[in-house]
Amino acid sequence: MQATHERNEQSTEQVRVLVVDDEPNIVDVISMALRFEGFSVDSAGSGADAIASVAASKPQVMVLDVMLPDIDGFEVARRLAGARAGVPILFLTARDGTEDIVRGLTLGGDDYMTKPFSLEELVARIRTILRRSGLTEPESSQLVFADLALDEDTREVSRGARPIELTATEFRLLRYLMANPRRVLTRAQLLDHVWQYDFGGDARVLETYISYLRKKIDVEAPALIHTVRGVGYSLRLPRG
Amino acid sequence: MQATHERNEQSTEQVRVLVVDDEPNIVDVISMALRFEGFSVDSAGSGADAIASVAASKPQVMVLDVMLPDIDGFEVARRLAGARAGVPILFLTARDGTEDIVRGLTLGGDDYMTKPFSLEELVARIRTILRRSGLTEPESSQLVFADLALDEDTREVSRGARPIELTATEFRLLRYLMANPRRVLTRAQLLDHVWQYDFGGDARVLETYISYLRKKIDVEAPALIHTVRGVGYSLRLPRG
DNA sequence: CGCCAGGCTGTGAGTTGTCTGAGAGCTTCC
């Protein structure tokens, strides 16, 4: 669903991302999301393809599934170690034992996420990786709207002087809202971006979380989170 | 269904849309509406046709019903996934369980609408999809007439400096009027575009909503909404 | 000038959409 191009003016050149996963659906979902965020995306379905592709297209960052039919992700990374000369990797891993192994590998500029994840999170992590490795203008990791501020690196959130503690889901939701200020985001957009891509549950969670956020953010201050009945929600200043 | 060509100067080329639905009536209604909006429309009545048609006519956006007699819409999308290389899809789905399933698929540039819908909404969504995916000049999401402004992304409406709150139906009605400034829109056109295509109720709702809009827009300022007795309504400046 | 069809608008009922509290199941952390 429509992501925004707000922050995507990659100065002159598009950043090239290589997405490696053997499930075509996953590749599709990720590629689409990243293209809409302004990245240039290539993909590969196996370890061998991945290695070939790195040589050919010289991506600036890779999204690499650990479970691949031929050479596993770790091995791909190892083989590229010499060649990749600092191409950072975002590993994808199932929620199981491999998690721990990956953690050990994500030293340099690397990072990892467990499947399933939300697109919001994926995009945010890629941005962080790029920022860290100096491959893009170091945009600030701060999102600010009115007196509300959110830092993507430190995960600190505050309204005015008051610090606010958010849970993981609340954070993703607020980050997505703040990345698209004033725009009315539909229920479907919010569910697609903020929840895991395989979320099939009750769409009413969204309302629950909006309610949580309001209790933390919109108390004792002008409300910033607004309901647009029949459509979705929007972050804006009260009009008037 | 007669809509306008006002905003449709697709610089040089027409945008090609493929409409896929097994109900000929629906295909007809949608095709008419889109042609009048300046799109070039092809249609297909089954999943197999759709796939063939994509290969043949290379549409830039698809309107795809999920319930098809042979291959369902999801499967069509999946089979096209490799080949379509980012052809965004607007899924049509009944208001039932499938809604949730579609949501998961509407990542990238896709979107969905539940049947029945209004043509006004359909056209607006296709425009949004095209704008987001960079397939047309990113026209502004702002509609302006005299001192009246309407933003499709933020859904904010204002007259001069004064912000105006509209309900969903009021918004669709005003958007349609503003997309066709000065033109006299007939009662039938308004009902067809702004209300769901299967609306069978009392045509007098229209007057009710015109009345609502006037109260919100045409108070304390020159009236912009004008009645053309026996025909319909028109958005224009008072003559003088 | 009076009549009538067409248009306007206030009232209200039914429907639909949203909010929020309570709690069940999970995970994580000690």
Add this chain to the structure above:
DNA sequence: GGAAGCTCTCAGACAACTCACAGCCTGGCG
């Protein structure tokens, strides 16, 4: 292995919206 925290489900209360209806108003025409 227990406690705490988080995510998600559910249901009831509430609010907003849509539409129907009916009576009044208005403009056009004889």
